[in-house]
Amino acid sequence: MIEILSQSALATVQDLGRVGALRWGVGTAGAMDRLALLCGNLLLGNSEGAAGIEMQIFPFEMRFDQDCSFALSGADCAATLDGVPLLPWSGASAQAGQMLRLGLPRAGRWRGARAYVCVAGGIDVPIVLGSRSTQLRGAIGGLDGRALRQGDRLAVGTPADDAPAAVLAGIIPPALAMPLAVDGVPAVRVLPAAEYARFTPASRAAFWSEPWKITPQSDRYGFRLAGPVIEPIEPIELRSHGIVPGVIQVPHGGQPIVQMCDAQPSGGYPKIGTVIEADLWRLGQAPIGSRIRFVETGWEEALAALDEIEHWLAGIRRLLDLQRARSLGR
Incomplete structure (x- = not known):
């Protein structure tokens, strides 16, 4: 015992x-x-x-x-x-x-x-x-x-x-064997999600180019981030649909929420991206108050990242x- x-x-x-x-x-x-x-x-x-x-x-x-x-x-x-x-x-x-x-x-x-x-x-x-x-x-x-x-x-x-x-x-x-950072800031790789194109070009650029702070309102359910306001081209209304850990939703305030391990299985906020499965551990170890960067990636790169971990x-x-x-x- x-x-x-x-x-x-x-x-x-x-x-x-x-x-x-x-x-x-x-x-x-x-x-x-x-x-x-x-x-x-x-x-x-x-x-x-x-x-x-x-x-x-x-x-x-x-x-x-x-x-x-x-x-x-x-x-x-x-x-x-x-x-x-x-x-x-x-x-x-x-x-x-x-x-x-x-x-x-x-x-x-x-x-x-x-x-x-x-x-x-x-x-x-x-x-x-x-x-x-x-x-x-x-x-x-x-x-x-x-x-x-x-x-x-x-x-x-x-x-x-x-x-x-x-x-x-x-x-x-x-973290030492497979480091990943941008300009000295820890990073995670992200696939653009279903509503990615429905956000303004300036917002999409800021999503990739600016660091995001993990706020004290973050927990095992989700990481609430603080940074540039992410704005849609026009209001987006969606029915609730299935989501999984790693999905990055953008509520009306424009500050992203990354769904984590204890996330509910459905939600209705528009999705701008998804942290790839191979990098969820990196995000899980990010301390409250620290900053992270998002790196745009593709499907083949996401699969290669899983292969790197298996190797x-x-x-x-x-x-x-x-x-x-x-x-x-x-």
């Missing part, structure tokens, strides 16, 4: 998401940084979709009530185990009674907004509609469909008998397999 000691809000149990539930009006949920969660599980030899804990308000503290291997990924939060510093994007072992603490995310060559703790065997909460992820809207999945609270105790799953040994050595974060993950898997073999003296 794991006991939550912190009063920090908005920590949740997440896996890779509730795929296929949009047709029932249930959002995907899942980790805002899927690569971070996936890599934490790779370090432990877990199923890549095993559930972990996502944290976005710090400091955060938890205690292990049993001996357990665990891994840290996402934002570098100067983590310590009973006061002993831990490396980010690495595995570690805890004994029963030891306390894990994550401080404020560090600034440096890369800075994230969310950190992840994965445990050998995964966090064991009920599977709801194919996923253990917490969907706060509708109180679905996770621990009673809500954010974790002080005193909560989470069960740890049993690793498979043939699960490989945990790897303690670290992984180079994808990177394949390299990580080979590296971890090699490290496990060396630790066993093979």
Whole structure:
């Protein structure tokens, strides 16, 4: 078991998401940084979709009530185990009674907004509609469909008998392995969406050329941005229609909203673009108050970006397999 000691809000149990539930009006949920969660599980030899804990308000503290291997990924939060510093994007072992603490995310060559703790065997909460992820809207999945609270105790799953040994050595974060920035500002690639041509030429130009600030009104449901006003050529009225994470809508005030993991499955605001699937993790790690840039891309480039991630993950898997073999003296 794991006991939550912190009063920090908005920590949740997440896996890779509730795929296929949009047709029932249930959002995907899942980790805002899927690569971070996936890599934490790779370090432990877990199923890549095993559930972990996502944290976005710090400091955060938890205690292990049993001996357990665990891994840290996402934002570098100067983590310590009973006061002993831990490396980010690495595995570690805890004994029963030891306390894990994550401080404020560090600034440096890369800075994230969310950190992840994965445990050998995964966090064991009920599977709801194919996923253990917490969907706060509708109180679905996770621990009673809500954010974790002080005193909560989470069960740890049993690793498979043939699960490989945990790897303690670290992984180079994808933000360093696959950087993307424009004029020093972190960037994400965007496909023009259905109503793109219905905005003024000046607005379309500003959308690509200006930085956008992530406002404090942003959360797992959506990132509300502040920047140039995006104006339609003429008023746009649409019926509600299906939307997915990454869609960038423009409400009447002209300030874009990027739909994130907990987004509702339908909406009626006009769409100017869609963040490509391969870059959603980048946006998920953008801190409140930071700025981002949008880079126009095409379908072929979006598919190539997914291929780049798969190639990177394949390299990580080979590296971890090699490290496990060396630790066993093979």
